Amino acid sequence: MTGGAVFAAIILGLLIWGGWYAPNPALGAILICISVLAALFPDVDTDSKGQSxxxxxxxxxxxxLMARGQYKWAAVLGLAGMMPAIGHHRGWTHTWWAMLLVPLPIILLPLFLLKIPADHMFPFYLAAVAGYFSHLLLDREF
Incomplete structure (x- = not known):
């Protein structure tokens, strides 16, 4: 959790300092929280805080989703939720391609369910990728 938060804060600080991206403080905090959550994801295949x-x-x-009558999306999410159980610890959840694919619902679900343009969700996706990356880096997967 600490690695994800520190890594996200450093990246966000560099983006702000360089003038490339300047979210308001609340959005910056949300992006750091997303990064922390994503940093926990690779260990959902073990009994961990991330799994809970x-x-x-x-x-x-x-x-x-079910309360909104979106049963097809609820089923897709349920299926996706079972994926970490396939494989072993430090298996597919500890790969570079999972780092890019696992956060994709951050862009795709709002796009298809709420018609929110993908570029609006891109900072949240990048925050998740950064957090995921921090976990893999600290686990020496690269």
Whole structure:
């Protein structure tokens, strides 16, 4: 968690300092939180804080989708939620391609469900990739 937060804060600080991106403080905090959550994801295949948080959020989002009558998306999310159970620890969840693919719902779900343009969600996607990357880096996967 600390690695994800520190890594995200450094990247965000560099982006602000360079004048490339300047979110308001609340959005900056949200981006750092997303990075921390994504940093936990590679270990959802073990008994961990990340696993508890991940499955708790998954149940909540699935319930919201079902309450809205979006059963197809609830089923897709449920299937995706089972994927970490396929494989072993430090298996596919510890790969560079998972680092890029696992956060894609951050862009795709708002795009298809709410018609929010992908470019609006891109900072959130990058925050998740940065957090995921920090976990792989600290685990010496590169």
């Amino acid at each position: 948080l991940y499955y708790g959020l998954l149940v909540l989002v699935d319930l919201v």
